[in-house]
Amino acid sequence: MTELILSLDVLDRKRAVEIAEAASPCIDAVKIGYPLVLAAGLGIARDLGGLGLPLIADFKVADIPNTNRLICEQVFAAGFDAVIAHGFTGTDAARACVAAAHDSGGACYVVVEMSHPGATEFFHGGTAERLANLAVDCRADGIIAPATRPDRISVLREIVGSKAIYSPGVGAQGGDPEIVARLVDGIIVGRSIYEAPDPAVAAREFARIRR
Numbered sequence: 737m738t739e740l741i742l743s744l745d746v747l748d749r750k751r752a753v754e755i756a757e758a759a760s761p762c763i764d765a766v767k768i769g770y771p772l773v774l775a776a777g778l779g780i781a782r783d784l785g786g787l788g789l790p791l792i793a794d795f796k797v798a799d800i801p802n803t804n805r806l807i808c809e810q811v812f813a814a815g816f817d818a819v820i821a822h823g824f825t826g827t828d829a830a831r832a833c834v835a836a837a838h839d840s841g842g843a844c845y846v847v848v849e850m851s852h853p854g855a856t857e858f859f860h861g862g863t864a865e866r867l868a869n870l871a872v873d874c875r876a877d878g879i880i881a882p883a884t885r886p887d888r889i890s891v892l893r894e895i896v897g898s899k900a901i902y903s904p905g906v907g908a909q910g911g912d913p914e915i916v917a918r919l920v921d922g923i924i925v926g927r928s929i930y931e932a933p934d935p936a937v938a939a940r941e942f943a944r945i946r947r
């Protein structure tokens with residue numbers, strides 16, 4: 737079954753915990769990025785730890801190998817289970833994230849193509865395909881690919897095979913969850929759940945679609 741990952745991009749710690757708790761029966765993981773961590777602190781990982789769900793740190797890590805390693809070590813020490821890294825900084829840099837993740841018993845996912853319109857400026861023309869190959873070479877646990885372009889997911893699936901594909905861009909960005917859920921291992925949903933009048937109901941609806 738395709739996983740449902742809640743992208744918890746709210747700025748208030750209490751609200752973040754409330755939404756995650758409400759959605760928790762219907763979701764498989766929680767993705768936390770800069771908005772919430774900068775607003776609430778890295779301790780948010782501990783606050784959400786009681787949910788018993790994997791916590792994914794979406795820091796899109798993109799630095800030299802040594803700095804990447806230092807960042808990822810902090811991520812896992814804070815209680816996260818997975819980290820997301822960019823691949824465009826090169827094989828050595830991405831490999832440092834994968835190594836740090838695996839040394840901590842965690843996972844690392846590599847962004848190979850983004851979901852917004854401007855992403856086509858640099859990711860198209862063969863770059864995303866090269867990044868997908870890089871993710872395979874680095875033994876990353878999976879890739880991030882755009883729900884807004886299901887045709888591109890299919891192209892990237894040819895490269896990564898059975899490696900996990902997690903896909904943001906459904907709902908608020910226009911991607912169709914019914915189509916995308918058939919192509920990927922997990923859909924990542926933010927605003928369509930956390931901005932819904934009742935996040936628990938919205939999460940249940942997405943959980944129903946992905947089956």
Ligand code: O7M
Nearest residue numbers: 743794820850851880904908909925926927
């Ligand atoms: O459902 P949304 O649009 O409210 O939120 C989508 C989340 O996925 C949000 O946290 C984005 O930063 C993230 N995301 C994208 O929307 N597009 C991408 O190409 C990549 C990501 C992402 O999660 O990268 C790891």
